[in-house]
Amino acid sequence: MRSVVVGVDHKQPDLPRRAASLVQSLGGSLVEIVCLWVDETAVTEPNGFAVSVDPDIVMSDDRYAADVLDGLNRSMADVGLPWSAVRGAGDPARELARVADEVSAAMIVIGARRNGLRGWATSMVGGTVAGHLVHDQRRPVVVLPERTLGDEDAA
Template identity: 75%
Template sequence: MVVGVDHKHPELARRAASLVQSLGGSLIELVCVWVDETAVSDSRGFTVSVDPDIAVSSDAYGADVLAGLNRAMADVGLPWTALRGAGDPATELARVADEMGAAMIVVGTRQPGLRGWATNLVGGTVAGRLIHNQPRPVLVLPETTSAS
């Protein structure tokens, strides 16, 4: 199962793991993919930042995501790995799912507020693009609220 994660919602992978476990799965591997939208990869797999303020080579930018993911997945009880992608999240998640032979892709809901609305207006949501452009099921987990 491929799970799209970001720096604001590292717990999404843990929630996906809980769902798998509640359905009786224990041997499913979660492949957690963080896609850096500020970077692009060339044909050799070398990743460079398109934002001059972010130095990809220092990896401090991605280290925060991995640290949050490690905290969220510390005692999850399922095998998992983390990958870093670059570019368009929908394209990258579909590519990783194809390479891994994933049965499903799990993503979160779009960002709330003006930025989420503008992103949806311009390019659509990651979930929407995945649903329409590749053959495997896409599960969209809503954000948790403090009342949950």
């Protein structure tokens, strides 16, 4: 079974479902969707444990992680493909590449950068996740816009 790694962003909760739809439209029925959400406020220690850079945040009791998993369970309930959820820490591009290597992913799917001033500022300071992946990745990177043609037809 092949895997497709999908970057999860709370601003685009339907992204994993749209990635599954893309995979199915390309004839992929023997594919597992690996949903990865990355806590950018955490770092991974040499022993493999993720710890927050903010001492007030307890990683093992994180409401954000529970909310993300809850949203994934709702969004992916009836997609018709097996899926799993993985949590990463630190740099999203590095974590997506790491997980893709671990599962020998066929491709990585991410959402387009956020609109507005914050998205612009983030891309100006550190670049975009897509930009980092496209230049450093050996596998295809698919960037899904917030709305696809199928979404517009339904509106």
